[in-house]
Amino acid sequence: MPESIEHLRDEPFAPEVLRSDLAYQGAVWNVRDDLVRYGEGEIRRQYVEHTGAVAILALDDEDRVLLIQQYRHPIRHRDWELPAGLLDIAGEEPLEAAKRELAEEADLVADRWEPLVSSWTTPGGNDEVIHLFLATGISSAPAAHEREDEEADIRVEWVPLGEAVDAVLDGRMRNGILTIGVLATAQRLRDRS
Structure with a gap:
């Protein structure tokens, strides 16, 4: 594989999670509501927490x-x-x-x-x-x-x-x-x- 392509990969990145709340608990999966320090500020993200x-x-x-x-x-x-x-x-x-x-x-x-x-x-x-x-x-x-x-x-x-x-x-x-x-x-x- 050429060297120029080997650098193409997903990279782990873990900004500080200031708060993580269970917004909804479901029968199969849940919804999380996270507040994350990102750069100079904070961002809020809601997402489905899944078993895989x-x-x-x-x-x-x-x-x-x-x-x-x-x-x-x-x-x-x-x-x-x-x-x-x-x-x-x-x-x-x-x-x-x-x-x-x-x-x-x-x-x-x-x-x-x-x-x-x-x-x-x-x-x-x-x-x-x-x-x-x-x-x-x-x-x-x-x-x-x-x-x-x-x-x-x-x-x-x-x-x-x-x-x-x-x-x-x-x-x-x-x-x-x-x-x-x-x-x-x-x-x-x-x-x-």
Whole structure:
């Protein structure tokens, strides 16, 4: 990698937090209200305090990606997504959570797992980091998982990776995590060939 690019990385920065209040305590995540010393002044920022999450790009032997579609109330859409879930079990590592989520959301297991990329989903509004994994060697899970609420009518589709890339670039699929996972996988496979 050329030296000129190696300096491009996120940098930790921790200004003094003068006050941090719990503005709202939710069932899944909370809202914090922080007062921070920044430069010569102070700034106030409210953000969602998030547990973090995992997502899985499951790729079969025909280079098809597993997509799920489910209702998402904030956007009033049934959007296409990757199987994903919260890091909400104490002490559970992201890889183990990814394995659990693939089984729970798609009734699948994978023989091979590799980290794909990690991303802050909306760093101006929450502290969520999502860890994406590439899963291959896909097969059916030993048992089907019972689903409820929005997950009860999940639609599952295996889509050629190239078609998923086209749908993302054409703006037909706009889920951020799906976009990152599909484009990162396409690049990873291109790099391997």
